[in-house]
Amino acid sequence: xxxxxxxxxxxxxxxxxxxxxxxxxxxxxxxxxxxxxxxxxxxxxxxxxxxxxxxxxxxxxxxxxxxxxxxxxxxxxxxxxxxxxxxxxxxxxxxxxxxxxxxxxxxxxxxxxxxxxxxxxxxxxxxxxxxxxxxxxxxxxxxxxxxxxxxxxxxxxxxxxxxxxxxxxxxxxxxxxxxxxxxxxxxxxxxxxxxxxxxxxxxxxxxxxxxx
Amino acid sequence: xxxxxxxxxxxxxxxxxxxxxxxxxxxxxxxxxxxxxxxxxxxxxxxxxxxxxxxxxxxxxxxxxxxxxxxxxxxxxxxxxxxxxxxxxxxxxxxxxxxxxxxxxxxxxxxxxxxxxxxxxxxxxxxxxxxxxxxxxxxxxxxxxxxxxxxxxxxxxxxxxxxxxxxxxxxxxxxxxxxxxxxxxxxxxxxxxxxxxxxxxxxxxxxxxxxx
Numbered sequence: 425x426x427x428x429x430x431x432x433x434x435x436x437x438x439x440x441x442x443x444x445x446x447x448x449x450x451x452x453x454x455x456x457x458x459x460x461x462x463x464x465x466x467x468x469x470x471x472x473x474x475x476x477x478x479x480x481x482x483x484x485x486x487x488x489x490x491x492x493x494x495x496x497x498x499x500x501x502x503x504x505x506x507x508x509x510x511x512x513x514x515x516x517x518x519x520x521x522x523x524x525x526x527x528x529x530x531x532x533x534x535x536x537x538x539x540x541x542x543x544x545x546x547x548x549x550x551x552x553x554x555x556x557x558x559x560x561x562x563x564x565x566x567x568x569x570x571x572x573x574x575x576x577x578x579x580x581x582x583x584x585x586x587x588x589x590x591x592x593x594x595x596x597x598x599x600x601x602x603x604x605x606x607x608x609x610x611x612x613x614x615x616x617x618x619x620x621x622x623x624x625x626x627x628x629x630x631x632x633x634x635x636x
Numbered sequence: 637x638x639x640x641x642x643x644x645x646x647x648x649x650x651x652x653x654x655x656x657x658x659x660x661x662x663x664x665x666x667x668x669x670x671x672x673x674x675x676x677x678x679x680x681x682x683x684x685x686x687x688x689x690x691x692x693x694x695x696x697x698x699x700x701x702x703x704x705x706x707x708x709x710x711x712x713x714x715x716x717x718x719x720x721x722x723x724x725x726x727x728x729x730x731x732x733x734x735x736x737x738x739x740x741x742x743x744x745x746x747x748x749x750x751x752x753x754x755x756x757x758x759x760x761x762x763x764x765x766x767x768x769x770x771x772x773x774x775x776x777x778x779x780x781x782x783x784x785x786x787x788x789x790x791x792x793x794x795x796x797x798x799x800x801x802x803x804x805x806x807x808x809x810x811x812x813x814x815x816x817x818x819x820x821x822x823x824x825x826x827x828x829x830x831x832x833x834x835x836x837x838x839x840x841x842x843x844x845x846x847x848x
Binding site: 435437460461463464465466467468469470485487488489490491492495496499500511512513514515517532534535536537541556564 | 647649672673675676677678679680681682697699700701702703704707708711723724725726727729744746747748749753768776
């Protein structure tokens with residue numbers, strides 16, 4: 425079982441605050457995500473800034489692309505993104521078109537997706553999925569449970585590299601012990617901490633303790 | 637039966653070309669859409685420019701929001717958008733959170749949505765839906781047919797105001813004769829025409845001829 429990556433999600437509503445936060449933790453994390461909110465607010469400038477700041481890190485544009493996959497992906501690549509996300513209800517042609525332009529496409533799982541659909545993504549050559557506790561679901565009081573874990577495990581068994589995200593903190597990580605998670609994604613769990621660099625390092629240390 | 641609106645979708649990959657195109661047709665159309673591609677490339681600046689250019693037109697930010705509905709919608713409203721779109725696989729809490737911040741939320745229909753889900757959107761107070769021929773599906777050779785029309789009619793019967801989009805041209809409009817379409821959306825059908833203003837007026841004239 426590999427050691428899971430740590431990904432910081434920058435879900436800021438403006439680029440200056442995202443830059444101010446990322447410089448504290450960018451060297452500690454493995455993957456830097458330009459979150460959807462930031463993509464929609466700052467556009468390609470946000471991806472370009474992250475690429476300029478971190479030429480050797482993996483940069484993901486969390487576009488949650490639903491259509492025009494080829495154009496969105498080409499734009500992401502040209503701005504400097506390695507990976508981008510597509511929403512699970514996008515069509516297979518959209519996903520395939522995106523996959524031609526960027527190094528990797530990740531399917532964001534929201535709503536009532538099925539394993540039959542997931543097999544079609546694999547068949548289309550897309551092998552990363554993001555299992556997401558919806559931010560709004562979390563705000564409505566839902567949290568990680570056995571139901572989530574069994575879905576994550578099933579996706580891994582199918583052949584996906586699975587990222588998990590949504591309300592994660594250092595204490596939550598042990599819930600996933602024994603599960604070959606590919607990447608843990610957290611935003612405010614790092615950026616809103618009193619000491620963001622220490623928070624990122626605490627995530628890394630706990631990942632190493634459990635999976636190292 | 638009311639007269640359908642005409643909406644121009646600006647799906648440009650950069651803001652200057654979108655501005656150059658919109659000034660030719662903005663006064664002719666009813667609704668100006670900052671398309672997803674443009675949102676992701678130019679961010680909130682794109683919405684702000686359209687609001688500045690057209691203070692009295694309806695401006696829609698086609699965010700296809702899947703999560704963090706409240707934040708995305710607040711950002712859209714603050715930039716000047718009247719409406720925004722959410723993707724159909726977003727959760728109901730996401731849709732409700734968005735609907736609190738903007739005048740209207742429109743559900744973008746992609747993939748395997750169901751009428752049971754659609755009824756939940758109505759129950760949540762969301763009564764605009766966008767029936768979409770996927771751009772990538774169109775590229776793959778699919779087009780408008782009886783299957784699409786019957787879905788559009790069913791949604792209207794349920795109580796939705798339905799926008800239709802994807803590969804529309806002036807000749808396609810008559811396919812919808814007798815159907816109470818709320819809005820016809822076209823992008824390159826107007827902006828890529830030799831004379832975009834004449835193309836927009838031709839859409840308006842044909843809409844008036846059929847529904848007026």
